[in-house]
Amino acid sequence: MIGRLDPLKIVRITTDSGLLPQKVYNLINDRFHFVTQGISRVEMATGIKYPLYYIEPKLVISTSEVESGQFAILFARTIPVILNGQLTTVVQLFLTRYLHLCSRNGI
Secondary structure (H helix, E strand, O other): OOOOEEEEEEHHHHHOOOOOOOOHHHHHHHHHHHOOOHHHHHHHHHHOOOOEEEEEOOEEEEEEEOOOEEHHHHHHHEEEEEEEEEEEEEEEEHHHHHHHHHHHHOO
């Protein structure tokens, strides 16, 4: 059986190391219930258990060679991993929305 992943562990480590301000951590922690509620809705609608997931405290920007000068901000990505001999998926959620809220609120 695959164990439970602490979705905020990397955010706490980043905050404890001083790389992420405490105000940003507090905002993430206060709004984390939106993530868990969204996951519950997905599980109820599909009847499928949501994969392991965690919050990544970074902003990821990608570019395309096909569309010159265009870029995109990633909100999440899926990563196939092998845990305990089983192929599974981990969902990596980025702080893009939180960073937007912080800049709008002067944090």
